[in-house]
Amino acid sequence: MTTEDFIIREIQAKDNAQVAKLIRGVLIELGVPKVGTAYEDKATDEMFEHFQKKTSEYYLLEYKNKIVGGVGIAKLDNFEGNICELQKMYFAPIARGKGLGSKLIEKCLEKAKALNFESCYLETMPYMDAARALYLKNGFKNLDKPMGNTGHYSCNVWMLKKL
16 A cells, blocks of 8 residues: 555545544544544534535545545634634544644645635644644644634643644
């Protein structure tokens, strides 16, 4: 298996159930709280619909017709300013450690620039070491406090990258 075996594409309506299963499965695997996280978000079950705004996009990673990863960008909720948020980045074990996370982040940041966002914000958990390392490697810097109000009060690591 090489990275060429993985396909990056935009989400489609038919993908909702598979994406929700992937996200919740990864959250359970990592021991993430079910409250105050994406686990309980209504959007997790309606990812296609959630990312249909002109200021958003969600990309999937597919391997042998199975969704094994995804990440999106959308305007940061409850924030006055031209900042987007990197949202709902999850990968099944088969897709980890292959550089695919950086490829998807790069695709999201290209879209964010095309949409004229000035910066990209994200929230994660302190014990998600691989994710935090990936974000740092891709130019995100740690913040002292959250921006906007995403409703993910269990995520207490905040990062920002100027575009």
